[in-house]
Amino acid sequence: MPKTIRYTLLSLRDLWVSAGPFIVLTITLLVLAYWWLDPNPPKRVTLATGPAQSAYEEFGKRYAKILADDGIEVVLLPSQGSAHNLQLLREGRADLGFVQGGTSTYSAADAETLTSLGSLFVEPLWLFYREDALGRVQGERKTKATSVAAINSLTQLQGLRVNVGTAGSGVPSLMTRLLESNRMEPASVRTSNLDQTAATVAFLGGELDAIVFASAPESLMVQMLLQTPGVKLMSFPQGEAYAKRFTFLSTARLPQGVVDLAANIPAEDVNLVAPTTSLLARSDTHPALEQLFAQAGNVIHGPAGWFKDAREFPNRDNSELPISKEAERAIKNDAPLLQRYLPFWVANLVERMWLVMGIIIAVMLPLSRIVPPLYEFRVRSRIFKWYGQLRDIENRIEAAGENKALLDELNAMEAHAEKISVPLSYTNELYALRSNIHLVRKKLLRTDGSTP
Helix, strand or coil: CCHHHHHHHHHHHHHHHHHHHHHHHHHHHHHHHHHHHCCCCCCEEEEECCCCCCHHHHHHHHHHHHHHCCCCEEEEECCCCHHHHHHHHHHCCCCEEEEECCCCCCCHHHHHHEEEEEEEEECCEEEEEECCHHHHHHCCCCCCCCCCCCCCCHHHHCCCEEECCCHHHCHHHHHHHHHHHCCCCHHHCEEECCCHHHHHHHHHCCCCCEEEEECCCCCHHHHHHHCCCCEEECCCCCHHHHHHHCCCEEEEEECCCCCECCCCECCCCEEEEEEEEEEEEECCCCHHHHHHHHHHHHHHHCCCECCECCCCCCECCCCCCCECHHHHHHHHCCCCHHHHHCCHHHHHHHHHHHHHHHHHHHHHHHHHCCHHHHHHHHHHHHHHHHHHHHHHHHHCCCCCCCHHHHHHHHHHHHHHHHCCCCCHHHHHHHHHHHHHHHHHHHHHHHHHCCCC
């Protein structure tokens, strides 16, 4: 092997032996910190949405598309609606889900196992009824030219055939509470629990007098029924009173002509009551996932709509559960600086480990100062270890009869010294050793009476 390569390898070996423990300790601390903090989220997450063609399903698709850009696969789990989503979250079958306010009464256990990523949008309570509904109940036969009294109070639903949605949608529970607040017996309304599509078909076919569901205006069913002839939307003149009695409700106004300006649909302003829908997550959901979903919520629900101003949602209002710290930070601020310029996984890793990395660096920097002296000691020890033997030979020169043996020892030592390999910066000490060996040899020869 060429001497240059051998010298280089020896230097690298000395450097590794000197710095190796320091490097191993640093890597070990980083690995332990990574294991403890678990900075990077899982690549797959389950989101409970809702029935087919619902606003929940549409929003779920948007979330999945946005998170796919960051390498996260969002598995959309269809459900019967808000109440079913809450059940899926409680059972651990979904990581996140859309849950409507008033769906359930939350317990202390829910506050421990569930967290809110903020209120995303209002879901007005859409109560569509047929124009001839009141006339049928009252036994009146009305022609198309005869005006029909509008339904503007829940008490007018008595005797009507009303579909309040499936049990999993949360609307039945909400309607029960609203009817009870009007001192109405549940039996006074002929309710059914068909799913949204089947109920709409029955409603349009005349088998139902009214249909109730809570949904964002983006729902295809809402858009269709608002423009269906012979179908009216109930207005809630007492909307403010409902909002005062139920904290999860707020008022919403559907402006005249907002659906279709040319056809002037609706023909007048419609007052609605609207529970707020939140995105709930299990408390063991990875914080980075909470952050990503909250940031996606800013994009999806931030623009202005029928019932909201721009940037009004997401927000922290009307929340029945504690708001996640990650969501609160995302709602208040834009995306973190690093995420604007780096891939998500890199930015997230730095953001979640910077404090621990800073502590490790603060601890390891002082320790790193021992590496250069240790390296120097290892290199110089290959030279200095011979000085002990050299001094011993020098001390034994005066002994009679040993000069020949001492000379042999010196020659052997010099042969070893010629084979010592050190970096160029330490060759002066190697040459000093060889020079000292020569001086001791001269002294030995002079004592022996020989010519040096």
